[in-house]
Amino acid sequence: MTFGQRLLVAFIVLGLIALVMRLVSRRQLSVNQALIWITLLLGSEVLLLVPGVLAFVTRLTGAVLPVSALTLLALITLTLLFLQLSVAVSRMRERQRELARSMALIERRLRRSTGAPQNESSRT
């Protein structure tokens, strides 16, 4: 990789880290998720910019070309990331169910205790 290419990779990664930070500051990304992304970005930076690391990974995976090792690593990482996100979504769905049930139970209790009529618009 030429010096110019390395510089470009460094800029792209730093830009992405800045984007992640911005999303956190806007409360559009949780800190936990941001930590995962920053770790991944820094990892890829080390892999691409520190001489010898990619060659070591290539030897370790038994790949012929560094690009094959890089693809394999990216595939594994993205699969794990996707699995982690799926687990998070499933967990959120479970919490949403519990929350909705609690709301319904509280509303029914309240209605029974006060004898208040229901908001018809919310029932149709």
Add this chain to the structure above:
Amino acid sequence: MEETRRADRRFLIVVPVYNEERSIAKVVEQLKGRPSDCDVLYVNDGSKDRSGGILESLGCDVLHHPINLGYVEALRSGLAVALAQDYAGVVFFDADGQHRIEDLCSLVAYGREHPEVDVIIGSRYLAGQRAASPLRDLVARTYSVLTAILTGHRVKDVTSGLKFLSRRACKAMYGFVLEDGHAELIIYMCKHGLTIKELPIQVRSRESGSSMYRFSKLFLYPLRTTLLLLVAGFGAIGLRRNTR
């Protein structure tokens, strides 16, 4: 002791309702003929039609889910009420008008007289009936066999919506985080050591609304359920308990 307690206490009929505006008034009328020791709770599972409003105008006891949570969650909400209000047991009754009040009465009577039985399932197959379509019939029978293989207990009508649950079974079911209220539930019940009994019932054909086994889901349902059954049967992730 248990027999006396159960006979003295009341049962809760839980009716999960989702977009049943055409049939729900008939079901409410039908349920007026329920046994005197039974109360009814309608769980309006985020219906988009006028089901909730109709139930309110008829003076029914309704639990309104703010969003659609699904059939099993509607049942679990009914269980939450039954457990909190100390009911002796629960009967699940469909809101589409397919179930008969006579069958509900026979399930409650059997449950009252046999406290050793935890789950009573109304079975159309025991009464010589078949499912609405040959494909559904095949699906139901396949799951019956698969459930029998996984649990060693043959339940002929695993997709029946008419079920009686003792308080012990209610506690157990509320503790499970379920995706399917039929075959998966039966497997968990068996694994939990609960006694299951089937009684013959007659199921009427659906007059209106759409079945949860509608055509679009007919292909996804077997895949989902097979996975759930295998997970439940082999205990790959164990009994997932709701600790809340």
